[in-house]
Amino acid sequence: QIQLAESGGGLVQAGGSLRLSCAASGRASLGYAMGWFRQGPGKEREFVSGISWFGDTDYADSVKGRFTISRDNAKNTLYLQMNSLKPEDTAVYYCAASRPSGTRVFSLSADYDYWGQGTQVTVSS
DSSP states (O other): OEEEEEEOOEEEETTOOEEEEEEEEESOOTTEEEEEEEEOTTSOOEEEEEEOTTOOEEEOTTTTTTEEEEEETTTTEEEEEEOSOOGGGOEEEEEEEEEEOTTOOOOSGGGOOEEOOOEEEEEEO
């Protein structure tokens, strides 16, 4: 079992930046992929970005060039640097982790086994 805890959400003006963190604890296995998803008001949960154990990354088109995902395996921590934020980025952001997956990066929520409780990001216009 892996427990995930997000932090770093908040209220920011359009054009601003935030950095989300996700700390993994528990019986974390080596080699697990991680990702960020978000769910805006009245919307379904959607993929934002994913990263393999070895650092391979994937991004949703809507955030490419603005968001950067990274991880520190020694600290069991996942990050999401969000720049040039837009009002449409407003959502609850969730951290997710998979079972060991090598170099694979997942973009489907069904590929993830563990989820955090989410952190609210609100971007004002």
